[in-house]
Amino acid sequence: MKYLDEFRDGETAQRLAREIRQTATRTWSIMEVCGGQTHSIVRNGLDQLLEGAVEMIHGPGCPVCVTPLELIDKALAIASQPGVIFCSFGDMLRVPGSDKDLFRIKAEGGDIRVVYSPLDALQIARQNSERQVVFFGIGFETTAPANAMAVHQAKQQGIANFSMLVSHVLVPPAIEAIMSSPTCRVQAFLAAGHVCSVMGYWQYYPLVERYRVPIVITGFEPLDLLEGIRRAVHLLEAGTPQVDNAYERAVCFEGNQPAQKLLSEVFEVADRKWRGIGEIPRSGWRLSDPYREFDAEQRFSVANITTKESPLCHSGEVLQGNLKPNECPGFGKECTPRHPLGATMVSTEGACAAYYNYGRFVAVESIH
């Protein structure tokens, strides 16, 4: 398939992997921030090709995984209310709240619909003007423009029965939080290409300055990832931390400016809790004052929710790269995709689910 096959070529992958192995004089620890990249690395076995040269640390960039438990419980509470149509992307349906998930609410009679775009939820609101339609707006900077557009249109068109439960998170503050941690082992970052296609990559220069780590903007296909890693290893070996764009076909320095303009109008930066990590200052977005009327948290009285996380779950350490998923004591035992104890086991982009699904609970050598 055009634009994909070119970036999945086995021989080029082997050549890039060889160059990385030859360049590396030691094992470098590189974090891919984005869950989509984790999925691609593990699905294709890229980390196996780089053994000894690079250790990939899987970052907190799975929006499903870092959405705080309180917010999921709020979603469950709203979705259970009679008359509400609750719209969500598919993979939020299986994320466990304190005691159930959206699938359960659906089975109990809740009207829960999987949509592919927040604009679909807006359309449902237009068609059901007598009912409250709520969209679960989660994600990084990548999904934010479409969510902003939906709220913007709702206001413009006076669709008063639409609202959004917002839990947007931002990549640069997360990188900053990881680098400030005293246990941080990350020596370079692969920045998420899709986030940068919206936001550009100018925000990363101060981080490189401050923490002296290379940050390489990287795509998602196997060759994109290997190229990103190759550039990161060259920068590490040369001792010259820089921002480098290895995803030129999708990302420019400024990013998508009309999208950024809309984002700054509809959202405002806020402190956000990250599931498993805790609160990171100024690390998310909430609806700005002119759009606050569309905030589902305000519209529905769902305050005072008390949550309980499983004491066995170490997803916070996994998300910060301090623990490999299969080093967690619950991994593959009490905690499986069927009975996930934390969100990193639920989403296919979550590091624990990726490890489980691609069989990293057995020694990889034994399957050759």
Added chain:
Amino acid sequence: MSKHEKPDFSQWSCPLPLRDYPTIVIGHGGGGKLSGELIEHIFVPAFRNTTLEVMADSSVLHRPAGRLAFSTDSYVVQPLFFPGGSIGDLAVHGTVNDLSMSGATPLYLSAGFILEEGFPLAQLAAIVDRMGAAARAAGVQIVTGDTKVVEKGHGDGCYINTSGIGVIADDIHIDPTRARPGDVVLLSGTIGDHGMAIMSVREGLEFETIIESDSAALNGMVASLLKFAPHVHVLRDPTRGGLASSLNEIAAQSKVGILIEDRKLPVLPDVQSACELLGMDPVYVPNEGKLVAIVDPSVADAVLATLRAHEYGKNAAIIGTVTGQHIGMLAAKTVVGGTRIIPMQIGEQIPRIC
């Protein structure tokens, strides 16, 4: 009507006009005159065969020599008509294929309908018509049936159950426990067509091209493979859960490992694009007209040639081998030379957020 044409219900007229109702009413399931009319005017003309026309409480069948194969499946697909098929031909193909995967020659089917009050008779007639056509094309007879009607809001228009009986020659032994290390794994064509066809219409996704279901009866293809028995060890149609679930089940039941190669899996470009877009993996997407054959290596090339000579097997490929390693698991060589394990899915595959 070709199976690719969209049904035009406005053109339908009952060959013997039904009394008063253009839609199903509760009385159609009541066993009285309305039920009788439904059978006489819709079911019998579409399924026409001498056994059915006796109209007895049960059908009395002739049994050729050999062992019997018996299978049942229920069909609840939405929408009822989709690109490349309908619930009607799917209900025939599904059960015919389940019988065929044991090496049986499918002979007789039953058809049970659960209809929702208010369901248009024209749609029912179109569905039944396609069932009849699919049965004739597959060379099986629908010899008994039943209709029940549920109140409006208690069903989804039309559900169908079909059960089937087939006969297996005494020297044929094909079952999912017979895969052996060294065996070759073949696939009869592209994967994911049916699931993505349904998804594209059900979810209102607009792709540039129409993906068509591969719904087809595979008994003809299986018949052509039986000349290689006893070297054909396992046959399976990878329906729900897709190729990955079928191969995982075989690995578990035969107590072997299965290793396939990602690059050898045939996938139509449109299906691949749709999967990429939604973050889905074609190995988990259902098929309704494909089979997996696990055969002795000595006949692998000849089986491949036989599959490719069949109208539903043009894209057949050898996709992997059975191994004594990683018992009970399915693994794949990735396109870049890594290895991954492909586990069973937990539920349905759900599209990813980004």
